[in-house]
Amino acid sequence: MTSHDFDEKLLFERKAHFCGFRFCPQCGSPFMEKEIDGRVRLQCTNESCNYIYYHNPxxxxxxxxxxxxxxxxxxxxxxxxxxxxxxxxxxxxxxxxxxxxxxxxxxxxxxxxxxxxxxxxxxxxxxxxxxxxxxxxxxxxxxxxxxxxxxxxxxxxxxxxxxxxxxxxxxxxxxxxxxxxxxxxx
Ligand SMILES: [Zn+2]
Structure with missing residues (x-):
């Protein structure tokens, strides 16, 4: 991304939605939002994978x-x-x-x-x-x-x-x- 097309508002919105991650890095299946341990997290929709994305700083x-x-x-x-x-x-x-x-x-x-x-x-x-x-x-x-x-x-x-x-x-x-x-x- 160059400074010319830097869109701070868009990035903040993306950050608020799990930095825009939509697919499981382990198997490539789509993520779904699910409440796990009291927080909404992303979980892989492939039941044989079940990867959970923890959104950490x-x-x-x-x-x-x-x-x-x-x-x-x-x-x-x-x-x-x-x-x-x-x-x-x-x-x-x-x-x-x-x-x-x-x-x-x-x-x-x-x-x-x-x-x-x-x-x-x-x-x-x-x-x-x-x-x-x-x-x-x-x-x-x-x-x-x-x-x-x-x-x-x-x-x-x-x-x-x-x-x-x-x-x-x-x-x-x-x-x-x-x-x-x-x-x-x-
Ligand atoms: Zn997966």
């Missing part, structure tokens, strides 16, 4: 990299929220620990190697039109590398907490910035 990880009391943000070069700012973060790959995800994403998006200084907080994100997410954020410091935007970031900038841009892409990122500021009195 996707875990993502990132880092709050602070240098001289300034926080590192990236400007998104892709949809959703293209040209809005956010914390450098991304979806976890299969077999990856969230700490590895955070380190990898920081290198890809900002060119920096980071040292993780511990878990900061975990957030539930429901305002991404593609999927619901669980955002795992670490505190981090710069360990090396050269600051240059890459991957799906077009800018990577350290901001004073008083000068954080208004356009922060996701509620969980806005909350994390506010929480960080209040927790460390910045």
């Amino acid at each position: 996707i875990p993502a990880a990132g880092a709050m990299v602070v240098r001289d009391n300034n926080i590192l943000l990236v400007k998104r070069s892709v949809q959703p929220k293209m040209d809005w700012w956010c914390l450098p973060a991304g979806f976890m790959e299969w077999n990856e620990h969230p700490a590895q995800t955070a380190i990898r994403e920081l290198r890809e998006e900002t060119g920096l190697d980071i040292h993780l200084d511990g878990l900061f907080e975990v957030y539930s994100g429901e305002d991404d039109p593609r999927t619901n997410a669980v955002l795992i954020l670490y505190r981090a410091s710069v360990a090396g590398g050269t600051l240059r935007p890459g991957d799906d970031a077009r800018e990577a900038v350290f901001f004073a907490f008083d000068a954080i841009p208004d356009k922060i892409a996701f509620v969980s990122h806005r909350q994390a910035l506010a929480d960080y500021r209040s927790r460390f009195s910045l």
Whole structure:
């Protein structure tokens, strides 16, 4: 999908309907909606299969990299929220620990190697039109590398907490910035 044909409303509607999934990934038969364990879920209509689709959020990880009391943000070069700012973060790959995800994403998006200084907080994100997410954020410091935007970031900038841009892409990122500021009195 290109930014030109990105339709946020359509994606939100699709997300609300099991992300548009209609066929069983195990046998290819159509799904039906069925109440299972107190929630409407998708179940395969092929009785010899009976696959159930559990609509789970996707875990993502990132880092709050602070240098001289300034926080590192990236400007998104892709949809959703293209040209809005956010914390450098991304979806976890299969077999990856969230700490590895955070380190990898920081290198890809900002060119920096980071040292993780511990878990900061975990957030539930429901305002991404593609999927619901669980955002795992670490505190981090710069360990090396050269600051240059890459991957799906077009800018990577350290901001004073008083000068954080208004356009922060996701509620969980806005909350994390506010929480960080209040927790460390910045
Ligand atoms: Zn099936």
